[in-house]
Amino acid sequence: MEELTFEELKEDRDSYTQLIQDVITFSERDLNDVETEEKFWPIELPSGKKYKEKAFLFEIVANGFTGIDVDKMDYFARDARSVGLPNSFDWRRFTQTAKIIKCEDGFHHICSRDKDALSLYELFHTRNVLYRSVYRHKTVVIVEDLMKKALKEANHVICADGYPLLECWKSVDAFLTLNGTIEDRIGSLSPPNEAKKCFSRITERQLPKFVGHTLKKHKKDEDHEFYCEKAIEYVSSKRQKIDKSFLGSKVKLKIVIVSKVPLN
Incomplete structure (x- = not known):
C-alpha cells in the first residue's frame, strides 16, 4: 500500500472530504437508483480508482448492502452496556x-465465512x-415527544450566536x-413557557399515558384521521382527558399510531 504524504493529502483535500461524506451517508442511497449507478459509482478517488472499484469502503461505516457496519457495532x-442488556456479538x-x-x-464486498453466520x-x-x-x-417514545415539543416551543426563546435554537445547525460555532x-x-x-412545562412533566414523571397502537398498511392522511377519531372515542368512553397534540406519533419501526393520555 502506498503511503500518503501530508502534501498529497492537502492537495486532494476536497476529494478526501467528499469521500468521507459519502462513506458516512452511503446507507441513505438507493442502490437501485439510476443516479447512484450513473453519477455515484463513476466518481474517481484521488488515487485514480473509481468508487465502484473500491465499493467495500462504503461498507465500513454505513453499509447499504448488508447493514453490517462499525456504526452498529459501536452503538449496540x-x-x-449502558442499559444492562446482553450483547454477545464479537x-x-x-x-x-x-x-x-x-x-x-x-462489486468488492466485505465478506464473512459461513461459520461466522451465527455471530452475525x-x-x-x-x-x-x-x-x-x-x-x-413506549415510555421512551412519550418522553421523546415531550422533548421535541419543548425544543420547538423554545425555538425563538433561546438563541446561540444569533441563531434560533432549531437553526443552529446552519452555523458550526452556534451548533x-x-x-x-x-x-x-x-x-x-x-x-415559564410551554417548553419549561414539558421538561417539568418529564422530571416529575407526569407523562402522557400510553393508550394503544394499531398497525397500518398504508400511510394515508384519511387513515390517520380515522385512527385518531377512534382513539378519542376510546378515551372519552373511559372518561379521561386527551391531549390532542400527542395524537398520531408514528413509530417508524412498525408503522403504528400511538395515542397517549395525560395522567391526572
Missing part, C-alpha cells in the same frame, strides 16, 4: 476474519432487543454551543 455495544472476531472478495454483482445473527438479535426494549419503548445545558436554560426561563 455501548447502549447494551466484533473482534468479525474484523479478524472478514475478507474483501469480488462477488457476482461485480447475534448482531441483528441485539438490534432487535434494543429497539424493542429501549429505542422504541457547538448546544450541549446538555439546554435543559437548564429552558428550566431557568422566566416567566
Whole structure:
C-alpha cells in the first residue's frame, strides 16, 4: 500500500472530504437508483480508482448492502452496556476474519465465512432487543415527544450566536454551543413557557399515558384521521382527558399510531 504524504493529502483535500461524506451517508442511497449507478459509482478517488472499484469502503461505516457496519457495532455495544442488556456479538472476531472478495454483482464486498453466520445473527438479535426494549419503548417514545415539543416551543426563546435554537445547525460555532445545558436554560426561563412545562412533566414523571397502537398498511392522511377519531372515542368512553397534540406519533419501526393520555 502506498503511503500518503501530508502534501498529497492537502492537495486532494476536497476529494478526501467528499469521500468521507459519502462513506458516512452511503446507507441513505438507493442502490437501485439510476443516479447512484450513473453519477455515484463513476466518481474517481484521488488515487485514480473509481468508487465502484473500491465499493467495500462504503461498507465500513454505513453499509447499504448488508447493514453490517462499525456504526452498529459501536452503538449496540455501548447502549447494551449502558442499559444492562446482553450483547454477545464479537466484533473482534468479525474484523479478524472478514475478507474483501469480488462477488457476482461485480462489486468488492466485505465478506464473512459461513461459520461466522451465527455471530452475525447475534448482531441483528441485539438490534432487535434494543429497539424493542429501549429505542422504541413506549415510555421512551412519550418522553421523546415531550422533548421535541419543548425544543420547538423554545425555538425563538433561546438563541446561540444569533441563531434560533432549531437553526443552529446552519452555523458550526452556534451548533457547538448546544450541549446538555439546554435543559437548564429552558428550566431557568422566566416567566415559564410551554417548553419549561414539558421538561417539568418529564422530571416529575407526569407523562402522557400510553393508550394503544394499531398497525397500518398504508400511510394515508384519511387513515390517520380515522385512527385518531377512534382513539378519542376510546378515551372519552373511559372518561379521561386527551391531549390532542400527542395524537398520531408514528413509530417508524412498525408503522403504528400511538395515542397517549395525560395522567391526572
